[in-house]
Amino acid sequence: MAEFGFNEHHQNEAINYMRFARSKRVLRLRTVDSCFEELKDSRLVEETFTVDEVREMLDGLQAVVRGEVETELINTAHTNVLLLRQLFSQAEKFYLRLQSDVSELENRELLEQVAEFEKTEFKTTNKVNQESSKPKLAPLNEGGVSELLNKEIARLQDENEKLKTRLRTLESQAMSALDERSRAERALKDLQRVQGEQQVVSRAQEIGSLEDTVAALKEDYERSLSINAASQKGLHDNLVSAKHDLLRVQEQLTMAEKELEKKFQQTAAYRNMKEILTKKNEQIKEIRKRLQRYESDE
The missing domain is CATH 1.10.287 (Helix Hairpins)
Structure with missing residues (x-):
C-alpha cells in the first residue's frame, strides 16, 4: 500500500479491513460449496436421470447459489456504507468534507495492486492488530x-x-x-x-x-x-x-x-521576443501572398 500514499497507521487499518473481508468471503464460499455437496448427497442417489430431472436439480441449485451470492453482495455493500459512516463521522468532528471518486473503484491497475498486496500480505505473515482502540482521523495539512x-x-x-x-x-x-x-x-x-x-x-x-x-x-x-x-x-x-x-x-x-x-x-527580453514574433508574422503573410500568386499562375 506504500504506492497509494498511506502512512503506517492507515496501512494497518486497510489490512484489518482486508482481513475482515477475506474472512467473510471464505465463509460465503464455504456456504456455496455446501450447497453443491447437499445436492450431491440428497439428489444424486440414482445412476440415471432424465433431462427434466437434471434441469430441475440445476434450477434449484441456481436459485440457492443466486440467493447466497445476492445476500453476500448486499451485505458487502451495506458493510462498506458502515465503514464510510465511521470515516465521515470522524472527519465531521474536524469540520472536514471527504470526497470520493467512484470511477477509481474500477481502475484495473489499482485493483491489481490491491490483489497483489493481499496475496503478499496474507502469504508471508498473519499480522495481529496492534491497535485495539478506535482511532480518530486527524485533519491533514492543517496549520x-x-x-x-x-x-x-x-x-x-x-x-x-x-x-x-x-x-x-x-x-x-x-x-x-x-x-x-x-x-x-x-x-x-x-x-x-x-x-x-x-x-x-x-x-x-x-x-x-x-x-x-x-x-x-x-x-x-x-x-x-x-x-x-x-x-x-x-x-x-x-x-x-x-x-x-x-x-x-x-x-x-x-x-x-x-x-x-x-x-x-516591460523587460527587454519580452520586447525582443514580441518584435521577433511580429517580423515572423509579416514574413509568413508575405510567403502566403507569394504562394497565392503562384497558384493563380498555375
Missing part, C-alpha cells in the same frame, strides 16, 4: 488560523460540557432547595400551631435564607448561560475574521501576480 480555530473550538466544546454539567448540578441544587423550602413551609405551619411566636420567627428567617440561596443559584445559572453565549459569539467573530484575512491574502496574491506580469512585459 495557522485553521489549527488555532480548531483548538479553540475543542476548548469551547470542553468548556460547554463543563458548563452543562455545572448547570445540571445547579438545577439539582435548586430542586433540592425548593424541596427543602416546601418542607420548611409545612414545618412552619405545624410550628405555628404548636410553638410560640419566637420559634415561628426563627423558621421564617430560615425560609428567607433558603429563598436567598435559591436566588443566588438562579443568578449563578443565568451568569453561566451568559458566559456560554459570549464564548459562542467570540468563536463566530474569530471565524469571520479568519475568512476576511483569507480573502485579503487572496487579493494580495492576485495583485502580486498582475504586477509580476506587468514587470515581465
Whole structure:
C-alpha cells in the first residue's frame, strides 16, 4: 500500500479491513460449496436421470447459489456504507468534507495492486492488530488560523460540557432547595400551631435564607448561560475574521501576480521576443501572398 500514499497507521487499518473481508468471503464460499455437496448427497442417489430431472436439480441449485451470492453482495455493500459512516463521522468532528471518486473503484491497475498486496500480505505473515482502540482521523495539512480555530473550538466544546454539567448540578441544587423550602413551609405551619411566636420567627428567617440561596443559584445559572453565549459569539467573530484575512491574502496574491506580469512585459527580453514574433508574422503573410500568386499562375 506504500504506492497509494498511506502512512503506517492507515496501512494497518486497510489490512484489518482486508482481513475482515477475506474472512467473510471464505465463509460465503464455504456456504456455496455446501450447497453443491447437499445436492450431491440428497439428489444424486440414482445412476440415471432424465433431462427434466437434471434441469430441475440445476434450477434449484441456481436459485440457492443466486440467493447466497445476492445476500453476500448486499451485505458487502451495506458493510462498506458502515465503514464510510465511521470515516465521515470522524472527519465531521474536524469540520472536514471527504470526497470520493467512484470511477477509481474500477481502475484495473489499482485493483491489481490491491490483489497483489493481499496475496503478499496474507502469504508471508498473519499480522495481529496492534491497535485495539478506535482511532480518530486527524485533519491533514492543517496549520495557522485553521489549527488555532480548531483548538479553540475543542476548548469551547470542553468548556460547554463543563458548563452543562455545572448547570445540571445547579438545577439539582435548586430542586433540592425548593424541596427543602416546601418542607420548611409545612414545618412552619405545624410550628405555628404548636410553638410560640419566637420559634415561628426563627423558621421564617430560615425560609428567607433558603429563598436567598435559591436566588443566588438562579443568578449563578443565568451568569453561566451568559458566559456560554459570549464564548459562542467570540468563536463566530474569530471565524469571520479568519475568512476576511483569507480573502485579503487572496487579493494580495492576485495583485502580486498582475504586477509580476506587468514587470515581465516591460523587460527587454519580452520586447525582443514580441518584435521577433511580429517580423515572423509579416514574413509568413508575405510567403502566403507569394504562394497565392503562384497558384493563380498555375
